[in-house]
Amino acid sequence: MPHDVVSFERLAADAASRYADNGWPGSKDEAWRFTNINAIRKTTFLPADTAITGSSSSENNFIHFINGIHQPVDNISFNDGVLCQKLSENAALSSALAAAIPQGHHVADFALAHASDGLAITIDQVVDNPLQLIFDYSGDGISSHAVVVFKLLPGAELTILEEHKGGGAGLSAPVMLFCLEEGAKLHHARRLIESDQRYHLGLNLVQQKSKSVYSGDMVMAGGDITRSETQVSLMEADAQSYLNAVYLGRDAQMRDVTSRIDHDAPDCQSFQRIHGVLDNQSKAVFQGKVKVKRYAQKTDGNQMSRTLILSRDAEANTKPELEIYADDVTCSHGATIGELDSDQLFYLMSRGIGCDEARQMLIEAFLVDVVDALDDPKREWLIEPIEHWIKTRVS
Amino acid sequence: MPLLEIENLHASIGDKPILKDINLTINPSEIHAIMGPNGSGKSTLSYVLAGRDGYEVTNGDIRLDGVSVMEMEADERARAGLFLAFQYPVELPGVGGMSFLRGAVNARRIEAGLDEIDHIAFVKTVREAANKLGIKDDMLKRAVNVGFSGGEKKRYEILQMALLEPKMAILDETDSGLDVDALRIVSEGVNALKTDDIGVLVITHYQRLLDYIIPDHVHILADGKIVKSGDKTLALEVEKSGYGEFTNAA
Numbered sequence: 001m002p003h004d005v006v007s008f009e010r011l012a013a014d015a016a017s018r019y020a021d022n023g024w025p026g027s028k029d030e031a032w033r034f035t036n037i038n039a040i041r042k043t044t045f046l047p048a049d050t051a052i053t054g055s056s057s058s059e060n061n062f063i064h065f066i067n068g069i070h071q072p073v074d075n076i077s078f079n080d081g082v083l084c085q086k087l088s089e090n091a092a093l094s095s096a097l098a099a100a101i102p103q104g105h106h107v108a109d110f111a112l113a114h115a116s117d118g119l120a121i122t123i124d125q126v127v128d129n130p131l132q133l134i135f136d137y138s139g140d141g142i143s144s145h146a147v148v149v150f151k152l153l154p155g156a157e158l159t160i161l162e163e164h165k166g167g168g169a170g171l172s173a174p175v176m177l178f179c180l181e182e183g184a185k186l187h188h189a190r191r192l193i194e195s196d197q198r199y200h201l202g203l204n205l206v207q208q209k210s211k212s213v214y215s216g217d218m219v220m221a222g223g224d225i226t227r228s229e230t231q232v233s234l235m236e237a238d239a240q241s242y243l244n245a246v247y248l249g250r251d252a253q254m255r256d257v258t259s260r261i262d263h264d265a266p267d268c269q270s271f272q273r274i275h276g277v278l279d280n281q282s283k284a285v286f287q288g289k290v291k292v293k294r295y296a297q298k299t300d301g302n303q304m305s306r307t308l309i310l311s312r313d314a315e316a317n318t319k320p321e322l323e324i325y326a327d328d329v330t331c332s333h334g335a336t337i338g339e340l341d342s343d344q345l346f347y348l349m350s351r352g353i354g355c356d357e358a359r360q361m362l363i364e365a366f367l368v369d370v371v372d373a374l375d376d377p378k379r380e381w382l383i384e385p386i387e388h389w390i391k392t393r394v395s
Numbered sequence: 396m397p398l399l400e401i402e403n404l405h406a407s408i409g410d411k412p413i414l415k416d417i418n419l420t421i422n423p424s425e426i427h428a429i430m431g432p433n434g435s436g437k438s439t440l441s442y443v444l445a446g447r448d449g450y451e452v453t454n455g456d457i458r459l460d461g462v463s464v465m466e467m468e469a470d471e472r473a474r475a476g477l478f479l480a481f482q483y484p485v486e487l488p489g490v491g492g493m494s495f496l497r498g499a500v501n502a503r504r505i506e507a508g509l510d511e512i513d514h515i516a517f518v519k520t521v522r523e524a525a526n527k528l529g530i531k532d533d534m535l536k537r538a539v540n541v542g543f544s545g546g547e548k549k550r551y552e553i554l555q556m557a558l559l560e561p562k563m564a565i566l567d568e569t570d571s572g573l574d575v576d577a578l579r580i581v582s583e584g585v586n587a588l589k590t591d592d593i594g595v596l597v598i599t600h601y602q603r604l605l606d607y608i609i610p611d612h613v614h615i616l617a618d619g620k621i622v623k624s625g626d627k628t629l630a631l632e633v634e635k636s637g638y639g640e641f642t643n644a645a
Binding site: 342343344346347348349350351352353354355357358361362364365366368369372 | 469
C-alpha cells in the first residue's frame, strides 16, 4: 500500500499538535480504564539531552541508547544484511510510520512530538547474529522517546534482543514499528527491567504480509508503572503472530499488557499467552482485542491469560475482546486468576523442600512455562530476570 | 526406642472430628497395616502424620524417634525422616523431575549436615533406582508426574522413597489404580527398602497389597478409631467378611 510521503519532521510536528490538543489519556478513556497514570500526568518531564548519546560497542549488531538517544549511526558496526539509517533520512519508513500510528494514540503522539530523530533499520537477508537494542535510563524527570522502524524484506530473518534498564524517576516511551514483508521472520525478545521508580509506556506496531512470522516474547519485571502495548496487523494471508508475555508486580506497581490483533486477511493465526505474578498491593491488567474482518476466513486466534496472586491485596484485571465478522474462524480466549495450589505446595514440602523454596519453584514453573520452548540464548536471557525477581522477592 | 508413636490422637477438619483417639506404636523394622472402609479417616491420618495444613489436631501427640513432630511443618517432618507416598501424587507442570528429586535429596542432606550431592553421581543413582522400578529415562526428564499414568505415578512415589531413605514410610493407598504387574513392581520396591530399621505404615482399603508387602501387625480403622488389631490373618478375615462388623461396632 503506497503511503503519502511524510518526512520525519512533519510526522513529529503533526504528533506535537495532536499531543498539544489531547494530552494524556484520562481514566474515562477505555484503553486506560484500569491503568492509573496520574503520577505521570502530574509530572512535567524534560526531553533527554540529545548531546548525550549511547556509547559504541565492540560488538556487532549492538545499538546503545541513553535516555532514548542512540549512538551516532556511523559508530555502530552491523552484520551483513543489516542497514541502519536515521529515520529522518528514510522517507519511505517515516511515511510508513506516519501511516501506522493509530489515530488519537496519546503515547505515540507524546513520543513522536518529543523525539529528536529515530532509526530506520532494513534487513534484507537471514541474519544469524541477534541484534541487541540496549536502552539505558538515568536521571529524574527526564522523558525518553526512542523511535525505531524495522523493515524486513521478503525472506529476511532477524532476532532482536531488546532491553530497557537503568534508574531515575523518568519516563520511557519507546515507539517501534516492524514491517514484515512476505515470508519474513522476526523473533523479538524483550526484557523490561527498569528500576522501581521509573515509568514505561511502550508501543509496538507490527505489520505482517503473507507468510510472515512475528514471535514476541516479553518479560516485564521492572518499573513503577509499566505498560506494553502491541498492535498487530495481519494484512495478508498465512501470516502468524505469537505474543508471549510474563509480567511481575509487587509493592504498589502497575503492570499493563495491552494487545490488539487485526486479522485483515484469511488463513492467519495469532497466539497470545500471558502469565503474571502479583505480590503485595500491585495491580495488573491484560486487555487483548482480536478483530477478525469479514473476509478473514479460516482465522485461528487464541488468547490465554493466567495470573497468580500472592497477596490478598493484589488486583488482576483481564479484558478480552473478540470482535468477529467472519463466519468460518476458530477463536478462543481464556483467563484464570488464582493463588498458588495448596496441593502442589504440600507435595513439595512433604519431600523436605522448605515452604519458601517450594513457593519459588512453583512460581518459576508457572512463569518459565511461557518461554520454555524458546531456543537459547533467548530462553536463558528471558529466564534470568524471572529468576532474579523470584529470588529477591518471594519469601 | 519406638520409631513412631501416635498417642491419643484426635483431629478435626473444621468442626468435624475425624480422628478420635488413635494410639499406635511402630518399632524399627516393623510393617504395620491400617485397613478401613471409605470415610474411616485413613487419608486424614496420613495427612495429619505428614503435617498437612487444614487439619486441626485437637489432642494427642505424634513422636518420631522420641521427638514430638507436632510443632514441625511438613518439610521439617520430611527432613526428620518421615515419608508419605501419596494416594494421588500431584502433578507439577514446569517443575523438572531431576531438579525436584535433587532438591528433595539435598534438603535432607543439608539437614543431616552433609554436602549437596554431586550432580553427575546423582543422575547415575537416580537412573539405577528408576531402572529397578521399571521407570524409563524419558519419564525422569519430564515435569513431575505430568503425563504419567496412574501406575507410573505410584512407581515415581516409590522412587522418591528409595532416594530419600526415610526412617518411617507411610504408604497411602499405594495399591489403588495399580494392575497386578505394577503392584508387584511397587511392592518389590518397598520390600527392597526394608532395611533393618525402617518402619512402614501401609494404609489400604483392600487386602491384596498385603499379599506382597507382608505386615507384622494389622489394625482396623473405623469411624476414626482403631477398633481391632491383630497379625496378618486379620487382613484375610476382613477380605472374607468385609468391614461390616467393625463399622457397626464403631
